[in-house]
Amino acid sequence: MSTDGRWEDLLRVLAPQVLATLVHRYARFDVCEDAVQEALADASRQWPVEGVPDNPRAWLVTAASRSLVDAWRSDSARRRREVMVAALDTSAEVSGHDDTLVLLFLCCHPDLTPPSQLALTLRAVGGLTTAEIAAAFLVPETTMAQRISRAKQRIRGARFALPSAQERPERLNVVLHVLYLMFTEGHTASSGPDLGRADLTAEAIRLTRLLHRLLPGECEVAGLLALMLLTDARRAARTDEAGAIVPLAEQRRNRWDATMIAEGVALVERTLGTGPIGPYQLQAAIAAVHDEAATAQETDWPQILALYDVLAQIAPGPVVTLSRAVAVAEVHGPRAGLAVLGTLDGDDRMAHNHRLEAVRAHLLERAGDVIAAGQAYSRAARMTASLPEQRYLTLRAARILNG
Amino acid sequence: MIMMFGGLGAALENRTPDWITGMQEHMMKLDQELRDSGELVASSKLVDPSQAKTVRFQNGAPVPTDGPFAEIKESLAGYWIIDATEERALEVAARVVEYTEFPMEVRQVMHL
Structure with a gap:
């Protein structure tokens, strides 16, 4: 998935358009898709050597149609004639x-x-x-x-x-x-x-x-795009030089991508209130509050909690409860957050989710209950299927219990 | 195939953060070495055995249950499959055992 060479970007943009053109002509999505893949492969061999053709889209449509014909050559003669006739009709633009x-x-x-x-x-x-x-x-x-x-x-x-x-x-x-x-x-x-x-x-x-x-008028699409931008903006700060996880509160915020944050925030501001509110817009709004804080201490937690309250109303679920518990802890103290977590204990959907234990560990640590915190970090470490998370949680547990 | 056994609890209990960091670095360095040399065919680390489920034949039907909880030390924790001589495989295993002091098993993958 390298992005060097503009011809590759061009290929990726044209791919769905070429496929759609073929499906319009030949109706069979499955075989058309194979044909487009072959055309893309041909292009990635030829274009870097011979240069990008004047009409790259038409080039791809022709190449894919030819590949389709080849694939059907073993098929009945009747079908072959149909395909040949259709392939000549290159004027069809959609x-x-x-x-x-x-x-x-x-x-x-x-x-x-x-x-x-x-x-x-x-x-x-x-x-x-x-x-x-x-x-x-x-x-x-x-x-x-x-x-x-x-x-x-x-x-x-x-x-x-x-x-x-x-x-x-x-x-x-x-x-x-x-x-x-x-x-x-x-x-x-x-x-x-x-x-x-x-x-x-x-x-x-x-x-x-x-x-x-x-x-452009779908608020949740805009919300999802904003959520992605506002989350991905923190990517460089999420791991340290050794590749280990850095939690949000400890991230070096000057490593966040200011351009992405600006775009995400603008999207949120432009979208909220123009249509029905939805979970992606709310999560984007929450991410925006985090991203706009110059330091972790300056985070507007009451605002985040208010947004989680709405989210818990319109899209309730254990994951939302979990995140809301963190906000509750920030606003009303770790014990209040732990009480919210307690409502998830009997929830089968969270029985194998390490995040519940990881958040519990974090709140217990803040409440000063180090032994219980260490044990919760260990439990979380045993439950996760992500190696970096396992490393992070194991180390947290060891620091508390054996550090 | 070079296999490591045991779970996090068994391997890391009472270890200092420095020891754990050192072990993680040691394993990552070795893994990278096997990748760079082109010897590595496949490798996986498995989720802790405490999260395992076992399907047993009980009363005439397969029944899934949580666990194993006992004998976690004998549970597979992860493996490397490398394309190398037995001597080399044993050397790789030795470099892990030297640090962790836990046993590793080396077996040949059968030909088809």
Whole structure:
């Protein structure tokens, strides 16, 4: 997923448009997608050597159509003639923008599992190769190829059109969720040695930016983009030189990306109040309050708590309760925060979540109960599936108990 | 295949922060060395065995239960698969054992 060379960026932008053009002509999403991948591979071999063609999009459409014909050559003669005739019709131009949106909805089809939605979106809309996607998710290429192929099989019969007005809000929620997952997967790798996988994060921001351009009036799309920008702005400060985690309160704020923060804050300000409030807008607003504090001590915690109170009302859930407990502790003291955490103890959804124990450990430490804090850090360390987090939590426990 | 056993509790209890940091650095350095030399084929560290589930055949049907909680010392904690001679594999294992003082097991992966 290297970004050097402008021809690569161009390829990634054109990929969904070319795919949409092909699907309009030949209807078969699964085979068209394979053909576009081949065309992209051809381009990445030829363009750096021969230069970018005058009309790169038409070049890709032609190359993909040719590849499609090759793939169907073994098929019936009747079908071959159909394809040949269709391939000659290169005048058909369609609006790239709406089509990219259709593709995004299709890749985030509710019949697919989230891992499949993610993989397919990265390939068909993001223009990444299977090898690149496999590397991003730390799985073998054959595994990812199979996952993508199955996903395409599953949605073979799906209509290539925007969802109906009734379906749309729910389908858009799925799209936003997939983009959010892509971002968090990159931001905090759920497994593996590197805390952040910047490539997935950058791709999630690129695609959400694209979606925001296509649907500027959707407040939650703007909210999600703002949330990503305001979170990713802290990336450089989230780990130290040795790659270890630095918690928010201890981060060197001059390493935060001021441009991203400014863009995120502007988005939040422009969006809030113009339409229905939603969880992404609220989380973005919370991130903005954090990012606007010059030091951790200057953080406006009452404001953050007020935002969490609203979030807990419109989108209640154990993760929101957990975050709200931190805000409660900052405003009303660690014991008050611990009391809020206590409401999660019987919650099965949190039974295997290390964050509950990590937050409990942090609040116990602040309350001065060091032994219990150390034990909670140890429990959290045993529960996490992230190596950097495990290192951080193990060290915290040892510092308290054996330091 | 070079295998490490035990969980965090068993390996890190009563260790100082300095010892833990040193161990983490030691492991990361060795892992990087195996990557850089091109010997590393695959490697994974597993989540702590206290989080494991076991599926057992009970009363004629497979039943999942939490655990193992006992004998965590014998649970697989992580592994490296390297493309190397046995001598080299034993040397890699020795470099870990030298620091952690916990046993490592070295076995050949079978040919297909």
